[in-house]
Amino acid sequence: MTVLTMGVEEEFLLVDRDSRRPVGRAPAVIAAAARELGERVQTEFFTAQVEGCTEPVDGTAALRGQLARLRRTLSAAAAAAGCLLVATGTPVVPPSRPLTVTDTDRYRRMARRFAALVSPYDGLVCGCHVHIGSFDRAGALALAGHMRPWLPAVQSLTGNSPFALGRDTGFDSWRFKEFGRWPTVGPAPLLGEAQHEAYVSELVEHRILMDRAMVYWYARPSEHVPTLEIRVADTNADLDTVVLVAALVRGLAASLLEEAAAGRPPPQVPEQRLRRAHELAAAQGLAGCGLDPLSGDRLPADALVERLRARAAPGLEAAGDRELVDELLRRLRREGSGAARQRAVLRRHGRLTDVVDALAATTAAA
Template sequence: MALALSPATPGLDLDPLAPPAGRGQPPAAARMTMGVEEEFLLVDRRTRAPVGRAPRVIESASRALGSLVQPELFTAQVETCTSPTASTAVLRAELAWLRAGLVRAAAAEDCLLVASGTAVIPPEPPLTVTPDERYRRMAVRFASAFGDYDQVVCGCHVHVGVASRAEALDLANRMRPWLPTLQAIAANSPFDRGRDTGQASWRAVQHARWPTVGPAPVLDEAAYERIAGDLVRCGALLDRRMIYWYARPSEHVPTLEIRVADVNASLDTVVLMAALVRGLAAVLGAEAYEGRPAPSLECGRLREAHRLAAVHGLGGEGLDPVGGARLPAWELVERLRERVAPGVCAAGDLPFVDGVLDRLRAEGDGAARQRAAHDRRGRLTDVVDGLARTTARA
């Protein structure tokens, strides 16, 4: 699903009070639009297993939420998207409103709305694909990615407004070293269908079964058009919407989309991701305007950084994909925070960002909180109930 995001207002520096600068200059952080897509699971109130009641839930919720709530690949999933905004406070309020509407609609169908990257308890019976022609074609052509129709994953995608596809691709090239750390912050899928996977983000592992999932190649606009066309013509993809790189230009709206995050029950973690992505885009956009080159990264090292982010989240070591050193995940977070600080500060988001990071350091990431809920009594139903309460608390 695409967000209806508008291009960001052009502007040169990171001063939120600065007037718009000339055409072709990078967007100021305070005016750069952002938006979020969230994918949720619907689970039965009694069994806590995923159930295919999304058509009825969406029909009910759409009376209030309109087209901002839509179906996803399986009938046990629902997806929301926000309107474009330059304000994290407005973004948070809209995300909370969307969640509240879905929670009410789900309750009417005897369901709980759950924000987890994977299903904690196995679905029973196997899931069904949403009755949409495109989804059905995907199910046939890419059957190996579906497994036994019981593997469902839910992500959170952050969009930032850009002036052109060329700008989106340039930002994607520059963001590559920082995306593993963003992935680690959002890790929220340690359990999958009744077992602890040993990973902080099992969604990242399962999602990689789909073609093109992974770090984006370094491309300019001409190379992107050539590769995107070739992938569809040779049958590797059904259409260009199936380009699932971790950072990609939207095919429908003028945005750069970042696709590394698990969906998170904690709404503040979701807004944190948006603030960090927007702040990073503002800083890197300013560097592009100054003519600084994008970093050169070794592909295997970058993939290892993403693998470690999926394994450990914030609870272990990560990899600096530029220097190659293995470092505590929190040291990499601190480096990211320092990198984005000018953009985050210019947008007025620094107190919020620091407050959420402090809570994550104290309480752990989503994966750690899921495991803590399980450790108290050894019950997976407690994990689901905790996720549902936190999802609804927004």
């Protein structure tokens, strides 16, 4: 079985060291970190965000090493700029002054075109994107279609944004709701290459999207590298969670690749059911109830994760990741998701600033 490469993009939040509120110091942080990381550190939509990108790797040890280096370097650069690097899907403590859009031509045009979606005080979200393999567009689209029913279970592992505007939202992943306001966010439609080209061109032509890079499907052919990009996860402070998700996604992709490459049709899942499965995964996470998109059954989310693990097993075995994934899943079940850990800190200390401090410490400890 093919062992696919994998890479990760992580978006991080910058918060003031004293107030723990989002602060727009990305230019200074990126300038300092880029001396070591080069183009592996990049801007994001708001100046209170930075992004770290790994190179493609073959193994989980190499992936962990790159992620740890990115986080250490960015944390040090943030500290030098008087702020903290925080891996969370949404800000725990709301900003005290309006957020600033990063000063690039594309981001300025996005802010003008979609002004109703760009709030000066909320809407800041940080995601973790996993890139798999090396595919042409047709191959990536075919594999995305086969992976669709399994992505809610992946999402249930990664909720790390329970707080927004200083309040508990009731969701494990409030990022899911915030980011979902943008056009095209959701499950990928089942399209061949020619259909995809016509559909995306029409979205741009009719000004639903500003450009092709604004296709925000949960599984999409990347526009800047020849990969399949999976976009369902919150950024997580716990590095083990990131490695777990990347290994699971790669194992699943490898296990489904033969069916996709042979031209077998992907499962026909009702769109409404698939969206409901994602919403339950975002709301309740690993500890709650989920929905199996294939059968329509309501099941414990953990049971759906076990089905995902079983489906990914051939790819995990081929890559030598089975034992690691099993151990990391046991640890996640024992210690709880990122959202559960954030809430546990608040219960112990009663202050949202302590939640931010715990997230920053975990992020830097990588």
